[in-house]
Amino acid sequence: MTHWRTTYGGGVDENGIFTSGGTPNPLTMELIYFEYILSFIASKAGDTAKKDFYRSFAQNTSLLSMMYDSDHDTFRVPGTSALWQEGETNATRIFWYYSYCSPKQVEAIVNFTRYLEDYQYFLDYNNFYNDFQVASPYLLFFHKRPDIAWKNINTLVFPSLDYWIENYKSIWEDFKIPRTTDLYERQGTEGYTSNHAQYILNYLGLYHVPGYPFTFIGIPQASYTIGSLHVKVEGSGNYVDSVTFNGKPWRSWKLPPNVKTLNGELKVTLGDSPDAWKKTPMILPDNGYYTTANVEYSSNSLEFTSWSPVSESVTVEIYCGSLGKPWSVNGADSWSYDESTKILTLTVTHHSPATVTVTWPATTVTPMVKMMLGLVPFLAALLLFWPYLQGKRKADIDELIPAVIALVILLCMVAWVWTLW
Structure with missing residues (x-):
């Protein structure tokens, strides 16, 4: 069977990189994302x-x-x-494409603070009417920063839509059948049908990422x-x-x-606090190939x-907040907690x-209560052995053995309860 990549544009080397042609950078970015999604079809089969094979390029x-x-x-x-040959945008932005399929790998390589700064700079000046540009606010969901996504959608995306409707022809403006001119063109500015879909998804606040089995809540x-x-939206x-x-x-943050x-x-x-959603435990957004239901x-x-x-294994991360380490987790293959x-x-x-x-x-x-709980075995030992330490009683092996056993059991019980919290 021929690998799908050999039919995509040609000129790909063994690493999955376009080494020739007019637009090697964007073609490589798109190819790696497409192949990552394709890997799940192979998994299904x-x-x-x-x-x-297909997943390795995004996660390598x-x-x-x-x-x-x-x-x-970049x-x-x-x-x-370092520039896109077609002059559409600068290649210092296009590495964001990898965030859709390998956010953890990206975070391991780039300076994430700089990443966020560049990302915001890009959106501030390029936040209207382009397939990736209008979809890009949701990219930060993959990096577990839905707060940044929400703010950009509210403060950048929809003001830009108002500007576009006012200045350029759109699908709902002067729509006539049959068309005698280009459907989405005015003043030499080209548009695309998918742009309208992106705006609609942002407007609905339910964003389905192409290729993934879930919808993000915006x-x-x-x-x-x-x-x-x-x-229903309130506030x-x-x-x-x-x-x-x-x-x-x-x-x-995931729906079917x-x-x-x-x-x-x-x-x-809605509210004004970017961290309000952290008040109680929350399943964090990610690019895991799963969705959540019956929450x-x-x-x-x-x-x-x-x-x-x-049929494969996925990793789910849950922010526990003030509840801390769970008592038990049922239904998972394995679990761990980062304090x-x-x-x-x-x-x-x-x-x-x-x-x-x-x-x-x-x-x-509270830590104070945990500390006091840890003192219980010490106080019990002092109470049991104080008469012997004062010399008021002679050490009797028949008395000491049960006392020591009881103390060890008490110590184990306290340690077990203490670790639960």
Whole structure:
């Protein structure tokens, strides 16, 4: 079977890089993203070799390091110009394409603070009417920064739409059948049908990323109904404060890819705090090839269904906030907790929808209480052995052995309870 890449433009070397032609940089970026998505089709077909082949180029840190030009802060084909040949935009921006398929690998190579600065600079001056430009606000979801995405959508994307409608012909302006001129052109400015789709997705606040089995929750610009789903937006501000589905907290930024299959009310409440969503545990957004459904959250328990159209293992990260380390995690293959970031990382293997339940202790314990709890064995030992230390009683082996055993059991119980918190 011929690899799909040999039919895509030609001139690709063994690393998946276009080394010749007029536009090697954008072609390489697009190819690696397309192949990454293609790898999941291979996974669905059970072709492990093809899956690994197509996925390796996006996740190969050595390859990305070789392509990263730190002087220009860009990923580009070695030996090629730092500028796009068609003059559409500067190549110092195009490495963002990798964020759609390998955000962790990108973060391991670039200076992420500089990355965010360049990203914001790009959006501030190029935030209207281009396929990637209008879609790019959602790119930060892949880096677990939905707050940046929301603010840019509210403050940049829609003001630019107003400007475009006012100054250029659009699909809803002067639409006549049959057309006698170019459908999306005025004053020599070309447009594309997909641009309108991007604006619509931003307006709805439900953004489906092409190739992925999920929809991100953005900022709806109005309340509306789509299929059996009623989307209701309340409050004001540039950030999402909370989300509920049928009156219950929805602690995930992912919805199924076809939101019309949802039945009920999705209420998005807006606010002015970029960190309001961190008040309670939240399943973090990522590029994992899965979506979440049936999300149920109570004061000390989070249950959700993880679903993927392919049978493979995925990594899910959950921000635990003030609840800290979970008491138990059921339904996952493995899990670990990072105290410094307050992030729970778990792996789930999909052969069918998997239900995961995360449980925290019913009450939280302050460091002072934990310290006092740690003193219990010491005080118990002092109480048991104080008469012997004072010489008021002689050491009797028949008395000491049960006392020591009881003390060890008490110590183990305290240590077990202490680690839970």
